Amino acid sequence: MSARVLVVDDILPNVKLLEAKLSSEYYDVLTATNGEDALQKAEKESPDIILLDVMMPGMDGFEVCRRIKANPEIAHIPIVMVTALTDAEDKVRGLQSGADDFLSKPINDTALMARVRSLVRLKMSLDEWRVRENTANQLGVVGESSNVMTEPVEGARVLVVEDKDFEKKKIEQTLAQDHDIVMSAESGIKAIEMASKHSFDLMIVSLGLDEEDGLRLCSHLKSNERTRSLPILMIGDVDDMSRVAHGLEIGAHDYILRPVDRNELIARVRTQIRRKRFQERLRSTYEISLSMALTDPLTGLYNRRYLEVHLQKLLQKNRDSKKSMAVLLTDIDHFKKINDTFGHAVGDEVLKVVSERLMANLRSFDLVARIGGEEFVVILPDVSEQRAYMVAERLRASIADVPIPSAAVPGGALLVSTSVGGAIIDHSEHTIEEVLDRADKCLYAAKEAGRNCTVFEGVGKLDPGKYKSEERQVIE
Numbered sequence: 001m002s003a004r005v006l007v008v009d010d011i012l013p014n015v016k017l018l019e020a021k022l023s024s025e026y027y028d029v030l031t032a033t034n035g036e037d038a039l040q041k042a043e044k045e046s047p048d049i050i051l052l053d054v055m056m057p058g059m060d061g062f063e064v065c066r067r068i069k070a071n072p073e074i075a076h077i078p079i080v081m082v083t084a085l086t087d088a089e090d091k092v093r094g095l096q097s098g099a100d101d102f103l104s105k106p107i108n109d110t111a112l113m114a115r116v117r118s119l120v121r122l123k124m125s126l127d128e129w130r131v132r133e134n135t136a137n138q139l140g141v142v143g144e145s146s147n148v149m150t151e152p153v154e155g156a157r158v159l160v161v162e163d164k165d166f167e168k169k170k171i172e173q174t175l176a177q178d179h180d181i182v183m184s185a186e187s188g189i190k191a192i193e194m195a196s197k198h199s200f201d202l203m204i205v206s207l208g209l210d211e212e213d214g215l216r217l218c219s220h221l222k223s224n225e226r227t228r229s230l231p232i233l234m235i236g237d238v239d240d241m242s243r244v245a246h247g248l249e250i251g252a253h254d255y256i257l258r259p260v261d262r263n264e265l266i267a268r269v270r271t272q273i274r275r276k277r278f279q280e281r282l283r284s285t286y287e288i289s290l291s292m293a294l295t296d297p298l299t300g301l302y303n304r305r306y307l308e309v310h311l312q313k314l315l316q317k318n319r320d321s322k323k324s325m326a327v328l329l330t331d332i333d334h335f336k337k338i339n340d341t342f343g344h345a346v347g348d349e350v351l352k353v354v355s356e357r358l359m360a361n362l363r364s365f366d367l368v369a370r371i372g373g374e375e376f377v378v379i380l381p382d383v384s385e386q387r388a389y390m391v392a393e394r395l396r397a398s399i400a401d402v403p404i405p406s407a408a409v410p411g412g413a414l415l416v417s418t419s420v421g422g423a424i425i426d427h428s429e430h431t432i433e434e435v436l437d438r439a440d441k442c443l444y445a446a447k448e449a450g451r452n453c454t455v456f457e458g459v460g461k462l463d464p465g466k467y468k469s470e471e472r473q474v475i476e
Contacts, residue, residue: 003048003120006030008038008064009082010056018051018082025113035059039067042074048123049116054083054094062097069098072147076126076278078119082107088261095267098149101254114245118253122275129282148278153178153270156201160184161191161217162235163209167260171204174262175269188217195227202272203227205252207236207243215247222251229279231272235260296370298348299355307369307377311432314367314381318427326388328378328422329439330358330395333451335374338414346408350416353405357398361391377436385424392422392454393467400452417452419443424457 005027007018012033019029030045032038035058042050050068054061061081069075080101081094091102101115158175162168163186172182183198185191191203203221207214214234221227234247234255244255253275254268291297294306302310311327318325332338332354339347351374358368358376367379378395380388396418403413421443425435438457446455454462 004028006047006050008032009053035064048120050079065097069149075147092263110245114248118248151274151277153273156180156273158182159200159203162206202231204233218252302369304371322427323382324426326380327435327439329443330376330418330420332374333417390467392420396420419446419451420454422456
């Protein structure tokens with residue numbers, strides 16, 4: 001996996017050493033020798049990961065990290081602090097400032113490369129969701145970009161896989177300060193069972209289980225669709241570094257070594273919770289924005305924005321395949337009178353039922369969109385003229401022949417009809433505006449002809465009797 005790595009250190013030999021190690025693994029390496037240079041390159045070059053020295057003159061690594069994490073555009077870039085400092089307080093300070101890890105010199109090459117690969121995978125996953133969020137911003141349905149550092153860390157659901165009671169209690173007591181909901185399992189089998197029934201924000205897995213291999217559990221969790229994205233924090237001993245590196249390779253997110261420092265534990269847990277909630281927020285924002293951007297909130301049908309994009313692609317496909325399609329415009333007759341007489345709530349009920357009936361009488365690859373108050377567009381790709389006439393009449397009859405139930409009207413049901421205008425679009429060059437205008441002219445003619453009828457371009461008003469015996473298989 002190739003990636004861009006920014007190495008920040010004021011001592012040139014240190015920079016060259018890391019650059020050589022990373023280049024040998026085919027990473028693209030950028031370098032900076034001070035804090036200001038690091039900030040500029042982080043913003044301009046958008047690296048996939050930053051290896052940051054702490055002890056630099058002027059702006060130290062802690063301050064550089066804080067500034068990067070305060071900038072929503074680059075806050076998601078993983079940071080590994082690389083330093084000669086060994087005090088636990090310095091490590092915690094680095095994690096609290098937003099760093100993802102804190103590696104002490106001399107650097108364990110196995111741990112370094114495993115960490116880089118793990119964090120690069122995470123960064124690339126987040127990048128995909130950020131691209132989608134950016135699309136939502138451009139569509140105007142999301143106000144501002146989110147920042148991983150502003151995500152809450154309290155009240156997380158954590159599953160601890162540990163068979164030693166004193167270790168388990170230590171973890172539970174530590175996480176209590178964030179009011180986390182902590183559940184525990186003594187074995188991998190029990191953990192898998194619990195993960196299948198409950199949703200967790202984080203799983204803490206001991207690599208030193210007496211009766212089984214904690215790495216095998218990590219592997220199983222990462223191969224299961226339900227738990228694949230669940231962050232895993234491994235707990236290992238100092239001599240477990242090769243196994244820790246293997247765990248990072250198979251998808252675990254982080255690790256902590258025994259004896260477990262409570263402050264370091266809470267800092268690492270918060271980092272994982274923050275990242276998970278950030279990714280969930282990006283996913284949720286994208287799904288909401290996609291729905292808002294492309295669908296009508298009342299009926300669930302596609303809106304005009306989606307229709308125009310999709311219709312353009314269908315017109316191109318028509319030209320390429322030398323086939324024809326039909327464009328239908330249908331309008332609910334006297335809809336204003338329904339609203340004025342019974343109220344907008346009843347009008348909304350009518351719109352929903354009409355939408356459902358249109359969808360129920362179309363193929364899975366046909367398109368129906370609501371483009372106005374009571375106006376709908378139906379696109380029938382790859383369809384013959386006779387088939388298009390039959391489908392248009394079927395759609396009209398599905399609404400007119402069955403009253404729409406409503407408790408708010410006398411008799412508990414309302415007779416509603418629609419007018420339909422249609423045009424057959426051949427495989428020559430056409431614009432969206434042209435084909436919709438042709439169908440619209442026929443819709444106008446249907447209303448002029450008395451409503452509750454179908455008019456096709458070049459054919460005129462269709463005879464309902466000719467198509468009322470149409471079988472469902474016609475549009476399958």
